[in-house]
Amino acid sequence: MNDEANRRPARDPQDLARFLVSRQQAGDAEGMAALYEPDAILDIGGGQLASGRDAIRDFYARLVTVGPEFELGDQRPAIVNGDLALTSTRLADGTVTVEIAHRQGDGTWLWVIDQPSIVP
Secondary structure (H helix, E strand, O other): OOOHHHOOOEOOOOHHHHHHHHHHHOOOHHHHHOOEEEEEEEEEEOOEEEEOHHHHHHHHHHHHHHOOOOOOOEEEEEEEEOOEEEEEEEOOOOOEEEEEEEEOOOOOEEEEEEEOOOOO
């Protein structure tokens, strides 16, 4: 599979969760990390944070080999204020993910803060 061809940029903050799930299911940790700004923060559980895209990629690389397969949940409408958006999804088990996305200069969106409920 050509991962680069499957890495469309998020033109809407609502795209990010769907892209994350599809890339995780494809085993594309690099593509998952590409959904984050270079200095983004991801809560990886246990009081730990992955800081920066490299650390996020490393976390997802481990997750795609041993973790559970992500599934799409009930994505709530994004709350957008200028160049920031609050995204969230209610998962099948009732937990909720919460993320902050930032509009880039080219109009695409990347996450800057992610507090997911799915962790290994």
